[in-house]
Amino acid sequence: MTIEELKKSGSIIFESISGSRAYGLDTATSDTDIRGVFILPIEQYYSLNYIAQVNNETNDIAYYELSKFVELLSKNNPNIMELLNVPKECILYKHPIFDTIKKEDFLSKLCKNTFANYAFTQIKKARGLNKKIVNPVEKKRKSIEDFCYVRDEKQSILFKDYISSNCLSPKHCGLVKLSHMKDCYNLFYDENLNYNGIARTNANVVCLSSVPKSEKPIALLYFNIDGYSTYCNKYKEYWDWVDKRNDARYKSNISHSKNYDAKNMMHTFRLLHMAKEIGLNNAINVRRKDRDYLLSIKNAEFEYDDLVSRAETMKEQLNSIYNNSQLMEKPDLDSINKIVYEIRNNFYTNVKPK
Numbered sequence: 001m002t003i004e005e006l007k008k009s010g011s012i013i014f015e016s017i018s019g020s021r022a023y024g025l026d027t028a029t030s031d032t033d034i035r036g037v038f039i040l041p042i043e044q045y046y047s048l049n050y051i052a053q054v055n056n057e058t059n060d061i062a063y064y065e066l067s068k069f070v071e072l073l074s075k076n077n078p079n080i081m082e083l084l085n086v087p088k089e090c091i092l093y094k095h096p097i098f099d100t101i102k103k104e105d106f107l108s109k110l111c112k113n114t115f116a117n118y119a120f121t122q123i124k125k126a127r128g129l130n131k132k133i134v135n136p137v138e139k140k141r142k143s144i145e146d147f148c149y150v151r152d153e154k155q156s157i158l159f160k161d162y163i164s165s166n167c168l169s170p171k172h173c174g175l176v177k178l179s180h181m182k183d184c185y186n187l188f189y190d191e192n193l194n195y196n197g198i199a200r201t202n203a204n205v206v207c208l209s210s211v212p213k214s215e216k217p218i219a220l221l222y223f224n225i226d227g228y229s230t231y232c233n234k235y236k237e238y239w240d241w242v243d244k245r246n247d248a249r250y251k252s253n254i255s256h257s258k259n260y261d262a263k264n265m266m267h268t269f270r271l272l273h274m275a276k277e278i279g280l281n282n283a284i285n286v287r288r289k290d291r292d293y294l295l296s297i298k299n300a301e302f303e304y305d306d307l308v309s310r311a312e313t314m315k316e317q318l319n320s321i322y323n324n325s326q327l328m329e330k331p332d333l334d335s336i337n338k339i340v341y342e343i344r345n346n347f348y349t350n351v352k353p354k
Contacts, residue, residue, distance in 0.1 A: 006054050006063055011038040013066075013347070014098045016083060017090040023270065024287045025294055035083055036063040037098065042348045070101070070340050074331045076110040078118050078271060085284040100343050107282055108330045112322040115275035116315050122264040122271070123308060137238040144199035144206060145170065147228040150187065151220040159198065159221065171197050174209030175221060183225050186217035204232075265307050266298040272314045279321040 006012065019033030020026040040051060055062035064072070064080070072080040084103040148159035163170055174188040174195030188195065188211050195209040198221070206223050270288060277285050288294060297307065 001051050001054050003054055003056060003061060003063070006038060009038075009041065011041060012063065012093065013037050013039055013095040014083070015063075015092040015094075016086045017092065018079075018082065018086065022082070022086050022090045022286050023294075024291050025266070025270070025298070031060055034061040034092070035079075036093075037066060037069045037083070038063050039066045039344060039347045045344075066340060066344060070336060073101070073106045074333060074336055076106065076108060076114045076331075078111075078115050078274070081106065081111070081284055082286050085286050087287045097343055097347060100339060103284060104282075105336060105339065106331050107278060107284070108328045109279075109322050109325060110330050111275055111278045111327070112318050115271045115278070116318055119268045119271035119275070119311065120315070122268040123311060137235050139239070141235060142228075142231060144203060144223065144228060147224040147231070148198060148206070149222045149224065151222070156222065162219070171195075173198050174211050175206055176211050176217075177208060178220070183223045185221045185223065186211075187219045187221040188215050189218050190215065204228075260300075260304045262298050262300040265304075266294050268307070268311055269297055269314075270294055272311060272318075275318055276314070276321060279318060279325045279327065282325075282327060 001009075015034065015036035016022070017032060018035040020030045021032055038054070039045075044050065050065070052065050052068040053062060069080065073084075081103070084101065084106070145159050149156040150159050150162040152162060157165075159170075162168075163173070168189055169191070172189055172191045172195055174190070174193070175185040175198050176188065178184040178186055185206065185208075187198075188209070193212070193215075195211070196207045198206050200207050205225070270290075273288075273290055274285060277283055296302070
């Protein structure tokens with residue numbers, strides 16, 4: 001089901017602007033995120049064609065089926081809990097049946113961990129950007145030969161250096177696996193025996209050759225396959241990130257020379273502040289009164305280590321706040337199941353598609 005098909009079906013019961021524009025933290029370049037809730041037509045709900053979520057490719061627009069939505073609420077998922085208290089001006093559509101879902105039935109002490117843990121994933125993302133900035137991966141991909149070493153008397157040298165210093169051609173090299181020695185091979189060389197070389201293009205393992213028993217190896221070769229595998233994963237991760245990154249955001253992040261993702265750090269503190277407010281006041285404050293402070297973080301006015309220290313202190317404070325909170329320990333699933341049943345039954349019985 002596409003978003004267009006979903007909208008035509010009349011199944012949407014809630015639709016709202018979310019993200020930075022709901023928080024009041026948007027800038028001129030901010031995207032407009034949309035989140036919503038729908039109830040599948042009864043024929044699909046009772047068939048094998050259950051659809052839990054409908055979204056666009058970038059996930060800027062996402063709609064959750066009632067059961068998926070309430071399941072995430074019951075787990076106190078931060079992004080989903082916010083939809084129960086978005087500013088009125090952000091609500092694009094709300095069917096009266098949606099008001100049956102009340103935050104009082106879901107707010108619990110689970111928020112301490114869900115909001116705080118999500119906050120600290122933002123720190124990890126910020127650190128991840130730092131690593132990518134400081135340790136870029138060259139576009140030219142290394143080959144297996146860059147991870148092969150040859151024993152030369154009392155030392156090991158890179159295979160490429162070995163054949164260069166001995167005026168050998170890699171295409172005339174042949175390998176035979178050495179038994180009882182992991183990732184070690186006898187290296188043979190002959191310009192007339194049609195050896196296969198040590199690796200084919202884009203291969204993940206070395207290439208073996210058929211070698212006459214009478215031939216004598218010229219050296220022992222070791223293939224660092226673990227190092228090569230780690231490099232391949234790092235290479236893919238880095239260049240996938242380059243392909244998918246938001247260049248405007250990336251340039252903004254590196255322009256302040258702090259080498260961390262300031263937007264992720266801003267959301268770290270937004271989530272921690274929201275967790276504190278929930279614990280103290282049983283309230284989900286989506287529109288942020290601490291806007292100026294959060295935007296100062298986004299503008300990289302603080303050092304990374306200082307922000308991490310502040311975040312860790314706040315996380316510790318949450319333990320005391322939630323220990324003294326009047327929130328329930330976790331949502332009552334029996335009551336929630338009853339709410340979901342009543343909403344769905346009411347919708348199927350009384351609501352006509354738009």
